[in-house]
Amino acid sequence: MMSEQVYLDLCRHILHNGQDKSDRTGTGTRSVFGHQMRFDLRNGFPLLTTKKVPFRLIWSELLWFIRGDTNIRFLLENNNNIWNEWAFEAWVTSDEYEGPDMTDFGLRRLSDENFAEIYDQQMAEFKRRILTDEEFAAKYGELGNVYGKQWRAWKTTEGETIDQLKNVIESIKNNPDSRRHIVTAWNPEDVPGNMALPPCHTMFQFYVHDGRLSCQLYQRSGDTFLGVPFNIASYALLTHLVAHECGLEPGEFVHTLGDAHIYHNHFEQVEKQLARAPGPLPAIKLQAPEKSIFDLLIEDVTIQDYDPHPGIKAPVAV
Template identity: 70%
Template structure:
C-alpha cells in the first residue's frame, strides 16, 4: 500500500489549504492516480486497522441496488447513518433537540455529543423497528445502488451492472464497459452526490482490470475503503465472467486531507506497512448478486491498530 502512503505524503507536502462544504477545511491536490496489481495481494490498508466487514456489506448493498440504511444497520454497518440522520433532523417530522451542524458541534461540545448520540441511537432503533419509518427516513435517495441497478431513462430502467457483466462476457474488447453513478437529473435528490462516480472495466490477457474516477476523496477515512471496495468488486466480477484479476487504477479529482485529520496521518505514516492479506470468497456456484457478507472474508490480515478520526458530514 505504498501508493496510498505516498498520496498522503504528497498532500502534506504540496496540498493547498482550502475551505469545503462541511466547514472543516482541507489540504487538497487535484488529479492523482494510483495503481494496484491485485495479483500481489488484496489491497486492504495495514498501517491502520480497516473494517473489512463494513466494506463487504456496503458493496453488497450497492450490488443489490439497495438505498436504505435499514439493511446496513441490520448488518451492524453505520457508514451511512449520519447522512440519513441529517435528512431526518432537517425534515418536518423531527421534533427533538436542535441538531444543526451536528458534525462539527459534536467535536467541540461534550454535552451536545451526549445528546446527539442518544438521538442517533433512537433514530436507528426506529429504523429497525418501524418499516414505515424506515421507508420514509432511512432511504438516502437515488444513491449508488439505484444508479448501478435501476437507472431511469426515457426507454425504461437500465441495470448498468448486469449490462456491463454481459458486455464483458460477450464483447470483452469493448471500450464501453462503463458504469456511472453520476445522474445529473437525480443528484439533488441524493443524500450525498456520488464521490466514486464512474468506473470502466478493461479485459486483456484473460485478466479484468478496472479504473475508477473519484471526484472527491477523503484520503484518510474514505480512500482506504474505496480501494478495498473496488478491488473486491473486480474480484467478484472477474469470477462472474470467468477471468483472472488484473489492476485497480484509482484516479482522483479533489484528493484531500481534512485539517482535523493531520495528526492521525502523521501517526499512520510513521508505521511500517505489513504483508497484504488474501481474499476468500465462497461462491458455491452462485452469482455475485446472491452472495452474502458471510461468504466473503480475508486471511492473513495483521494490521496496526485502528486510528480514530472524526467524519465530516
C-alpha cells in the first residue's frame, strides 16, 4: 500500500501547492515542476487500487510500443481507444474529410450534448474505416514517429535505424554495470512535425544491482489524474519484462516528472479518489515465461489479485 501512497501524496501536493497555468488544450491546469516517486516492485505491482485502472489498455499500448508500431489499427484491434483522438484530428482536418465541422472537438464535445452525439458518430465511422480499410488505415491511422518508432527504429543522419530497446537489453546482459542503459523517445528533429504528439515520457534508464533491474523514467509532462497512473504501470511492467528477458528480478521503478499537473476539470475526481483507502497491490503473471519480450502477445501477460475501488471518469484534454 505504501507504493500507491506516493502517488496520492503527489495529487495532494499539486492541489494544495501547485500553480494555476494555461495550457495547450485551453482547459487550464494546476501544476508543480520537478517531482519524484519511487515504487519498490518487490512490494507488488503499482496498479492503483483507489480507482480501477484498465490493465489491458496499459499492456496493449506497451506491446504496441515494443513492436515498434505507430498505427492505431493494432490498438483498435485490441479495443484500445486511448490514441484515437490524435489520429482522428488528422482525418477531420484533411482535405478528404467532408463530414460535419469538427473544429475544437475536444472541448466542444464536453459542453455541447448535440455536438457530442455527432462527434461520437464520426469517431465510430472513423474507427470502422481504420479497421476495415487498409489504405485508409495506412494514411489516417498513422501517428508518425511516436514512441514505438523511436524505441525500435530511430532514424540516423545516415539513413539507417537504431533499435534502442534491443540494444539496451543486450547492454544489460553483457555490461550490467554500464551507466548508459538509456532509451530516448525525444527526437528533436521529429518533434516539430513528424509526431502526432511529442513524447511526454521522454527517456528511461535501467540500473542493475544485486541481481535486480531498476528503471527510472523522465517524463516532461504528466496528466496526474488520467495519464500518470497509466505511465506508472506501463514502465513498471516494462521493467518486469526487461528484467525477465535479462535473467534478473525487478527492483525499483523511479518516476521523475517535469510538469506534473491536474486539469482544472479533474479536481472533483481527484478529491473523490483521495477520500478512498488504498488496498493490497496486485501481481504480474507471465503466462509464457519462455517467450522473448519481442514475441509476446496480448494473452501472455495478465494481472492477478486486483481488487480496486470503482473507476472514476474524467474528460481527456486533447
